[in-house]
Amino acid sequence: MPQRPQLPTALVLFASLLFAGAASLSAGAAQAQDPKSILDRIYSEAQAQRGEQQFKTSCSSCHTPRMFLGGAFAERWNGQTMGSVFEWVSVNMPENDPGGLKPQQYADVLAFVLSINGYPIGADDMPADVAILKQYAIVENPK
Numbered sequence: 026m027p028q029r030p031q032l033p034t035a036l037v038l039f040a041s042l043l044f045a046g047a048a049s050l051s052a053g054a055a056q057a058q059d060p061k062s063i064l065d066r067i068y069s070e071a072q073a074q075r076g077e078q079q080f081k082t083s084c085s086s087c088h089t090p091r092m093f094l095g096g097a098f099a100e101r102w103n104g105q106t107m108g109s110v111f112e113w114v115s116v117n118m119p120e121n122d123p124g125g126l127k128p129q130q131y132a133d134v135l136a137f138v139l140s141i142n143g144y145p146i147g148a149d150d151m152p153a154d155v156a157i158l159k160q161y162a163i164v165e166n167p168k
């Protein structure tokens with residue numbers, strides 16, 4: 026009976042194929058759901074520096090950076106996304122000239138706000154693109 030020993034081997038092989046399939050499926054699902062956030066290095070150092078200048082020009086007559094520091098920023102926007110902040114600020118600020126900045130200038134200012142809160146810096150600028158920014162949740166900086 027030369028075939029008998031082959032049966033368990035085939036079963037083991039089949040089972041491990043199933044397992045591998047399930048593992049890669051769940052890895053795919055985890056990736057699709059993996060929540061992105063503002064911890065994901067979404068702005069650059071240079072952008073934050075431009076944003077600081079822009080803040081001085083356009084925002085500092087009414088705001089100090091401190092108003093957007095610490096919990097203030099993350100709590101005010103808790104549960105929302107960077108896209109919501111970008112949209113809101115672009116439509117409502119500066120209060121004396123709503124929508125008066127270019128989209129990229131709003132993104133720069135928001136990069137400055139992220140930087141003073143110590144959010145991780147990346148290589149690329151935050152895009153002035155609501156659809157992209159809506160993928161990034163506002164979360165508190167655990168640092």
Ligand code: HEC
Nearest residue numbers: 080083084085086087088092098101114118119120121134
């Ligand atoms: C002329 C005064 C004025 C200027 C200039 C101004 N703001 Fe405001 N800002 C306000 C007032 C008043 C509020 C509160 C109103 C509200 O929350 O609806 C506010 C609220 C905000 C908020 C929401 C509150 C918070 O703590 O998150 C943000 C964000 C903001 N401003 C960002 C900016 C940015 C960025 C600029 C510069 C591009 C700017 N503002 C320029 C007057 C101003």
